[in-house]
Amino acid sequence: MTELMAFDAAKKELEERPWTPSRDLALSLVSAAQEALSRTNNISEAKEINDKLHAIGVLFKKSGAENAHRNIILGQQLLTIADIMLKYDALDSDAGRPEEKNSSTQVDELTEKQKAQKILRVSREILRRWRLVKEARESVEEWIQSHIDKTLTVQTYINHLMHYSENGFEHDWLKVYNIWSFLSPDPRFGRDTYPGRIPxxxxxxxxxxxxxxxxxxxxxxxxxxxxxxxxxxxxxxxxxxxxxxxxxxxxxxxxxxxxxxxxxxxxxxxxxxxxxxxxxxxxxxxxxxxxxxxxxxxxxxxxxxxxxxxxxxxxxxxxxxxxxxxxxxxxxxxxxxxxxxxxxxxxxxxxxxxxxxxxxxxxxxxxxxxxxxxxxxxxxxxxxxxxxxxx
Ligand SMILES: C[S@@+](CC[C@H](N)C(=O)[O-])C[C@H]1O[C@@H](n2cnc3c(N)ncnc32)[C@H](O)[C@@H]1O
CATH class of the missing domain: 3.40.50.150 (Vaccinia Virus protein VP39)
Structure with a gap:
């Protein structure tokens, strides 16, 4: 009975726990941050956005870790229940041999069988939810990976800003590949307000x-x-x-x-x-x-x-x-x-x-x-x- 109660409690908790930090939310937060970054020319603002993005990453990582911990506990509980099921299976097959039973044990067996069926139902449900949580966790891990890549891009962007403000454009103009992309025109050349002015x-x-x-x-x-x-x-x-x-x-x-x-x-x-x-x-x-x-x-x-x-x-x-x-x-x-x-x-x-x-x-x-x-x-x-x- 103790196992049943523990399982009921675990199931309830699992049902009630909101899975808030979803991958979609994470991606929209990252793209919002990217958008904000691409619009700012201000280093301290860019840094602040980067810090916030990093904080979101930590939160998601933490949430992933919590789920991993929960899964371990549930896994252990499932193992225990599996042992119990084996025991009840044994009882059930014993019940198939009428010559070894008296009337009082048959009533007890029926009760035990009902208990076993309940445990089976609950453990199936838990297994299903466990899989769902596992999938969600995997997608968060995937997100964290892409988040880390994006953070690198953010970092590169900030480096560019700092580089330009500290050292000027002098060191970063030469292109070796056949895509010539420039974050902004070097202010030393041309008139910046001229329509169609090129970098x-x-x-x-x-x-x-x-x-x-x-x-x-x-x-x-x-x-x-x-x-x-x-x-x-x-x-x-x-x-x-x-x-x-x-x-x-x-x-x-x-x-x-x-x-x-x-x-x-x-x-x-x-x-x-x-x-x-x-x-x-x-x-x-x-x-x-x-x-x-x-x-x-x-x-x-x-x-x-x-x-x-x-x-x-x-x-x-x-x-x-x-x-x-x-x-x-x-x-x-x-x-x-x-x-x-x-x-x-x-x-x-x-x-x-x-x-x-x-x-x-x-x-x-x-x-x-x-x-x-x-x-x-x-x-x-x-x-x-x-x-x-x-x-
Ligand atoms: C795209 S802008 C050049 C911008 C320049 N590369 C810069 O960075 O400031 C095109 C220029 O072509 C000039 N233009 C247009 N028609 C022209 C024509 N028939 N003869 C000479 N220049 C002309 C315009 O006056 C304009 O200054």
């Missing part, structure tokens, strides 16, 4: 891989002057290059940008360059953000835009060793215009092709919701293509 780290890498100090670099869509600032930097790895930069509407404060309209006037005569860099408006994406006019690249029809860009690149390939063009696809709801693919079809395969991701923050929550509901992917990268001249 200067792109130009640092291009100059490093495709030019030497003293070489001429040309930019036909200079915008906020990012390429110029990189070329003028006093570092032979990417700077100390000659630079000629043009734009249809130069910024008043940038006297180093030559006023030139490539649509109206064609490609300027810059002599022979080592590298030409092209960061045109990505067709309609920023239409209206540059000074409006029919010869602005963002105002052209798609056919004319493609023809112009192809013409500019072909022309430059006759006057430079390398021509680099960066362009992101135009996305309007589910309509996706792949400018890079169009250029490759027209000009042939580039010598290098690099993926340059955008930050996810460029999309608003409603963009994400629309994409999910409309079942289309949101574009998250630009193509950087480098063609090599054969003349």
């Amino acid at each position: 200067g780290q792109i130009n640092q890498n291009l100059n490093y891989y495709f030019s030497e100090p003293g070489d001429l670099v040309v930019d036909l869509f200079a915008g906020g002057g990012t390429t110029i600032d990189v070329c003028k930097a006093d570092d032979d790895k990417y700077g100390n290059r000659e630079i000629l930069a043009y734009d249809r509407v130069p910024l008043p404060e940038r006297e180093d940008i030559i006023k030139w309209d490539v649509v109206k006037d064609g490609v300027p005569d810059f002599g022979r360059a080592k590298l030409v860099f092209l960061d045109p408006p990505y067709w309609k994406q920023k239409a209206g953000e540059y000074v409006v006019g029919s010869t602005d690249m963002s105002q052209l029809g798609l056919q004319e835009f493609n023809d112009k860009l192809e013409g500019i690149i072909s022309h430059c390939l006759n006057h430079a060793d390398y021509v680099a063009c960066i362009v992101g696809a135009t996305q309007r709801k589910e309509v996706f215009v792949d400018h890079a693919a169009e250029l490759i079809m027209r000009l042939g395969l580039p010598y290098w092709r690099v993926i340059v991701p955008y930050m996810t923050q460029q999309y608003m929550p409603f963009n994400v919701t629309n994409a999910k509901n409309g079942r289309y992917p949101l574009n998250l990268y630009r193509d950087l293509m480098i063609w090599r001249s054969n003349v």
Whole structure:
């Protein structure tokens, strides 16, 4: 009877115990923390989020450990009950031999049999719940594993923040793989408020891989002057290059940008360059953000835009060793215009092709919701293509 009571109590406790720290909850907490982290630029805030995430991990681990302990106790209890069952089984089979029984033992046996049946029912139920708890525990362990990985990502992010604030961007610009991803633009290069301003780290890498100090670099869509600032930097790895930069509407404060309209006037005569860099408006994406006019690249029809860009690149390939063009696809709801693919079809395969991701923050929550509901992917990268001249 003591065993029965113990089992009833254990079962009741198991039934009542809420399994609150579920894996789903854990995952949503982690993604909320990740989201918050990706939005903050503040180191102490990032650290606080990281600490909270860590605390959640500890809580889940503790809860997993409690369950493990509970399972051990239940396991021991089940073993005891199994022993009892064996004993009752024996009694039951004895009961099958009438010649060895008298009337009083038959009544006792019946009672014992009922007890045995009850124990069997309870132990089956406990076994079922035990399995459920075990499964839940396994998924929490799985979660803890992924949580640890995510914490590492969080840590890397914080390291980046600290690194940039303490040492500047100087040590972390060079890319060795063909995905060039940057947490934020190096503030030393270009004007940060300029529409479509690119991270200067792109130009640092291009100059490093495709030019030497003293070489001429040309930019036909200079915008906020990012390429110029990189070329003028006093570092032979990417700077100390000659630079000629043009734009249809130069910024008043940038006297180093030559006023030139490539649509109206064609490609300027810059002599022979080592590298030409092209960061045109990505067709309609920023239409209206540059000074409006029919010869602005963002105002052209798609056919004319493609023809112009192809013409500019072909022309430059006759006057430079390398021509680099960066362009992101135009996305309007589910309509996706792949400018890079169009250029490759027209000009042939580039010598290098690099993926340059955008930050996810460029999309608003409603963009994400629309994409999910409309079942289309949101574009998250630009193509950087480098063609090599054969003349
Ligand atoms: C994407 S922005 C370049 C941004 C630049 N790389 C930076 O980091 O600041 C494109 C530039 O192309 C210029 N542009 C557009 N149409 C042009 C044209 N027909 N001739 C010359 N420049 C043009 C715009 O004025 C704008 O500055």
